[in-house]
Amino acid sequence: MTKVHKAVIPVAGLGTRFLPATKAMPKEMLPIIDRPVIQYVVEEAIASGIDDLIFITGRSKRAIEDYFDDSPELEMHLRDHHKNEMLKVVQDVSSLVDIHYIRQKEPRGLGDAVLRAEKHIGDEPFAVLLGDDIIVNGVPCTRQLIDTFNHTHGSVIAVNEVPPEKVSSYGIIKGHPIGPSLYQIEDLVEKPRLEDAPSRIGAMGRYIFTPEIFECLKSVQPGVGGEIQLTDAIKILCQRQSVYAFQFSGKRYDTGDRLGYVEAIIDFALSHEEIGEQVMEYLQIVLNQKNVQTSNPVYDDNNKPILRS
Incomplete structure (x- = not known):
């Protein structure tokens, strides 16, 4: 069985919920104390055994590339002023892992963003981590999914129970339990009304996919705004092979939401x-x-x- 060592991180979204700040700054670069959101996501991937990252970016996301690149002028300044601890921090950021960048020329949805990575992924299983979700746990969420994939040999979606008032904000699964915290998915409903939802178990921004997801993405019909929905591709994948949902351990912060972002700042500040x-x-x-x-x-x-x- 092929090891999961590649991950796709889509960061091409416009970040409209954080305007006007995101007019000039990617939402993934918003700071949590002294680190941007995206660094926590990258560190989770690395701690999970990922050594090859593919960012799916947009034209306004150059700051992300600059952040993970070398900074000779800054490093020289820190070295000359004997700020060795800070120098190490800066150098560590630029040497975390192999990173590649693929441009999504127009925002056509999460499914289209994942599809952009097909040539780089090839015929291997891979992880997807949404760039504005931070999940904190001793065992990283992505590592939990990889372990589940190694057991099931099928695509796995991270899920958790959501409160009733939040059901309409998530992709909600219909499935049956087959083990502790593990479900086999029968259907996936994107942002249903509470009365129409098959459960309160929602997808949480972390995935392990077999490469067959790419063919499913190609067969998805564009929806509103010409977007390709990842949820639609997963539904097709469920018809072709077993797809699983794993109820992960950990605390999730949706930093793309203003309240979630503030909660993350407070909790990380308290533990600093x-x-x-x-x-x-x-x-x-x-x-x-x-x-x-x-x-x-x-x-x-x-x-x-x-x-x-």
Whole structure:
């Protein structure tokens, strides 16, 4: 059986939920404290045994290429000023793994982005990691999927249960359990209404595919906006071979969502070895102030509460 050692990371999306910031900056480069989101995704892939990465980029994503490239001027400056720890950090970023870039000339959906990687992937199984999802766990989510693939020999989708109000934001699986945290997929419904959903088990931005997914993508008819949906290709794949869903362990942050992004910043700041305690103290001060304001509000002439510092 061929080892999974290649991964596709689609980063060509426009990031409209973070406008105007993403007008000049890829959403995947938004910082979580002192690292961009995309670095956490790359580090998960590497920790899972991936040694060959393919970024599917767009014309506004040059900053991602620059970030993972060498920076001779910066390195020289740090070396000359004896900032050796920071120099190592910068050099480590540019030497993490082999990275290749393929341009998606127009945003035609996630399925089209994955299809762009066909020539590089060839006839091997491969991983797909969405570039704005961070998943934290001792055993990386992608590693969990690879282990499941090695057991099932079929494509595997990372899933987790979603709250009722979020069902319409996910691809929801219909399947039957065949082992601990493992389902065989019968169908996949993209963003259904809660009353139409076959379950509350949703796809979570991590996949292992057999190369047959490419033929399925080629047979998908473009939908709204001419986009090729990955979900539609997975449904076709389910008709040709067994496809599985694995309920992974770990905490997921959807950093493409503003609330998810803020949650990631807070949690990573609290666990930061240098600033964690100070952040906790600050949050306690803020919460105490909010409690005082709520219990003893002061109003202006228009009967609106005045927030006191």
